[in-house]
Amino acid sequence: MxxxxxxxxxxxxxxxxxxxxxxxxxxxxxxxxxxxxxxxxxxxxxxxxxxxxxxxxxxxxxxxxxxxxxxxxxxxxxxxxxxxxxxxxxxxxxxxxxxxxxxxxxxxxxxxxxxxxxxxxxxxxxxxxxxxxxxxxxxxxxxxxxxxxxxxxxxxxxxxxxxxxxxxxxxxxxxxxxxxxxxxxxxxxxxxxxxxxxxxxxxxxxxxxxxxxxxxxxxxxxxRPRNTFVANFMGSPSMNLLPCRLIAEAGALCFGFGEAGRLDAGGDGAMQHRARAAAGAEVIFGVRPEDLEIAPPDGPGGLKGVVSFVEPVGPRTIVHLKLAEQTVKVAKEKRYKVSIGAAVRVTAPMAKCHLFDAASGEAIGLG
Amino acid sequence: MTSRPVFFFVRYGLILLALVIVLIPTVWMGTMAFKPFPEWTTATGDLTWLPKEATWGNFEYIFTGQTEDLLVTLDRTAERPILASLLTAVLGTAIAVIAGTLGAYSVSRFKIGNNLPLSVLQLRLFPPLAVMIPVMIMWASLGMVDTWWGLSLIYGIVTLPFAFWLMKTFFDDVPIEIEEAALVEGCSRFRVFWKVTLPMVKAALASTCLFVFILNWSDYLIALLLTRKDWVTIPVYMNSLASAMGGQMYGCKAALGLIAAIPPVVLGIAIQKYLVRGLTFGALKQ
Missing domain, CATH: 3.40.50.300 (P-loop containing nucleotide triphosphate hydrolases)
Incomplete structure (x- = not known):
């Protein structure tokens, strides 16, 4: 021993x-x-x-x-x-x-x-x-x-x-x-x-x-992956890593994904804190497929996307969405039905999202 | 594989042809050994495949030096050359296989002596005669001409490259993990070699022994140059089976040839199990 x-x-x-x-x-x-x-x-x-x-x-x-x-x-x-x-x-x-x-x-x-x-x-x-x-x-x-x-x-x-x-x-x-x-x-x-x-x-x-x-x-x-490598390596399907821009407007922070829209850093204190630590840098927004939500296209907030591919993998269904410039994977329960080409809106609960420095790949604001 | 009848006939036809080419001289030697003097050549009649009057006379003659058919008495009988051949071929094989195996293992496993394999091979690139004259002089000055140790030593040296290269390829095929596993289990380096690696290549070792033995056993040139009288080997002795009166003693040579064929055949049968089974380093899933 x-x-x-x-x-x-x-x-x-x-x-x-x-x-x-x-x-x-x-x-x-x-x-x-x-x-x-x-x-x-x-x-x-x-x-x-x-x-x-x-x-x-x-x-x-x-x-x-x-x-x-x-x-x-x-x-x-x-x-x-x-x-x-x-x-x-x-x-x-x-x-x-x-x-x-x-x-x-x-x-x-x-x-x-x-x-x-x-x-x-x-x-x-x-x-x-x-x-x-x-x-x-x-x-x-x-x-x-x-x-x-x-x-x-x-x-x-x-x-x-x-x-x-x-x-x-x-x-x-x-x-x-x-x-x-x-x-x-x-x-x-x-x-x-x-x-x-x-x-x-x-x-x-x-x-x-x-x-x-x-x-x-x-x-x-x-x-709590320390960097984008770990984030990407752990989990199947792997975490969505989306380059985005931090935008500060009227005291509120949000993440800009170009044409697809913005995600509001919102009321989640931790994310606000982490986003402030990044202070205007180019960042990578990470979110696991199972943490993303798909909503009807006409609600407020979230990112606009189109269903490009649906992959049933036994216990789950992986929905591939095409945003303006990026693609994301969303894991849904196995009975989930959606047609290819459907316009949807995807939202992410900030508490479950990760933020990485775009240059170094290191997690931002992890103690 | 095609199974068209024409290929079947061509294939087996070729195999048959090869067998005929190889076996007819052997059969000829076998029957010749039992032919009495008059049947050896066409001088006194026709040549037949089988002896008309089969006799043990040829064997009797080479071992006792005389027989009723032949007037000439042999001054040297065959026992001594047979003994010399056996002793020197076995010792030479032992030297070559032991040294070759140890050397091959070292070169195969430890990343040292990168030029060694090729320089060992170089030993075989010289024309034998070019090497043998200096060797003769060396052996003479060392007092090793016409001794059993002198001949065994040169046999060992000459066949070492074969043993080395054969064993090296076999060792290269033994996966390193097998040895690492034994090391981790607590074996010393030598014990790994002795208990794990060597048993795994024993089939290869057997084939190498047979191959090297046959090389040594059938040598003529070296024995001719390095022996005079006491340690003359079978091939050299065979050449002396001729006389001014009787000419070439074909029957006696065939009889001796038949005897000389025994050791390789016996050895081959003895290790056939290993030769046939071949090399199975199976338990690795790649």
Missing amino acids: AAIRLSHLTKKFGAFTAVDALDLLIPDKEFVALLGPSGCGKTTTMNMIAGIEQATEGQILFDDRDVRRLPPNQRDVGFVFQNYAIFTHMTVYDNLAFGLSVRKLARAEIDRRVREMAALMRLEDRLEWPSSKLSVNELQKVAIGRSAITEPAIFLLDEPLSNLDAAFRAFMRTELKHLQHQFQQTMVYVTHDQIEAMSLADRIAVMNLGELQQYGTPAEVYN
């Missing part, structure tokens, strides 16, 4: 910086997801924690132990690889027993723990199988079992669910959560799937281009 502290962790491959001065504290027994698009440095970070990759600069502490110079076999971590890395020349039993036999445990003890793990992973009837004959789902279970069996203090998972079929993925998601609860390990989980990260993790570290974008609980990251 250990907390992981990364400070100023940097990895360079020649001139390319894969991870740039990463500072991250992963508390003991927490489930942390490293989330980001491919190439963002999340797997490299993971490899450095495991010791597979040597850090170029910075520190890696497990509790107070500096492990940066330790080889992977002395770090007491478990690692589940994206492609599972099962030893195909061995049986399932030998794969599960591998870590224990390397640690030279007594044969009876190994046998007991292998059977226990097999039962947990529902692999009892596969134990004597050559692992080359397993299905993808079973390979995944062997991979997790093999890493979990030595009860490492830190458990690292690199996109473990990305190759599984949808039904089994949902099952494994639950199973992983149970497993973490049972073993009380610190878990680091690399994924590019924000839904996976949201549903599994205690905390999410959103990364992009080797840099940490935001680190917080799923709710924080979702509700």
